[in-house]
Amino acid sequence: MKNQNSNNSSGSSVYLACVPHVPLTKIQENWPVEANKSFWHSYQERVEEFKAFDPELVVIFGGNHLDGIHLKLMPQFIVVHAADALEDCGGWPGRLDVPLEVAAALTADLVDKDFDPASSHAMEVDHGFSNPLHYFMGELDSKPVLPIHINTISDPRPTLRRCRQLGEAVGRFARTLNKRVAFLGTGGLSH
Numbered sequence: 001m002k003n004q005n006s007n008n009s010s011g012s013s014v015y016l017a018c019v020p021h022v023p024l025t026k027i028q029e030n031w032p033v034e035a036n037k038s039f040w041h042s043y044q045e046r047v048e049e050f051k052a053f054d055p056e057l058v059v060i061f062g063g064n065h066l067d068g069i070h071l072k073l074m075p076q077f078i079v080v081h082a083a084d085a086l087e088d089c090g091g092w093p094g095r096l097d098v099p100l101e102v103a104a105a106l107t108a109d110l111v112d113k114d115f116d117p118a119s120s121h122a123m124e125v126d127h128g129f130s131n132p133l134h135y136f137m138g139e140l141d142s143k144p145v146l147p148i149h150i151n152t153i154s155d156p157r158p159t160l161r162r163c164r165q166l167g168e169a170v171g172r173f174a175r176t177l178n179k180r181v182a183f184l185g186t187g188g189l190s191h
Helices: 024-027 033-053 099-113 128-138 160-176
Strands: 002-007 014-020 057-062 075-079 083-085 094-096 118-120 123-125 145-150 180-186
Touching: 014 118, 014 128, 024 145, 033 128, 033 180, 057 128, 057 160, 075 099, 075 123, 083 128, 083 145, 099 118, 099 145, 099 160, 123 128, 123 145, 128 145, 128 180, 160 180
Parallel strands: 014 180, 057 145, 057 180, 075 118, 083 123
Antiparallel strands: 002 014, 075 145, 083 094
């Protein structure tokens, strides 16, 4: 797990944490913390930093496990404009508070910068998003959240270079918002 806090010249500030979204975390909630002490200690430190940072917007990069997105259509990147989380293995159900105006502005900005993101106004996200959001925020709708889906499940996947370019473009866009923005990156052992 990784975290980073920084201020930039625009007056806004950013927080970054990269955490897993493994379903095992939900199962382990009822176990004594000692069963996986170093993991939970590190995770809790990230959560406390996040809470102290008190973001005005949370941008989460995650993937889907063929629960809300299927092989009938698998875009490389999706900027989510509205979302509900499914109750799947390791996830928590509920509506996400996605700020439509910010999602639409980001999508337009990315297109202007030669990206071709898909957008969804009715995305069903799974534990790849709801698992970390639950641990960082509690209620999934307690803060404005901008989910960005990255195809990590089926070939052809986007290259690491293109993912980095997307992240840099999203970061530049976030800087224009003049808000405290938390970035959460999440994946599993294989993604």
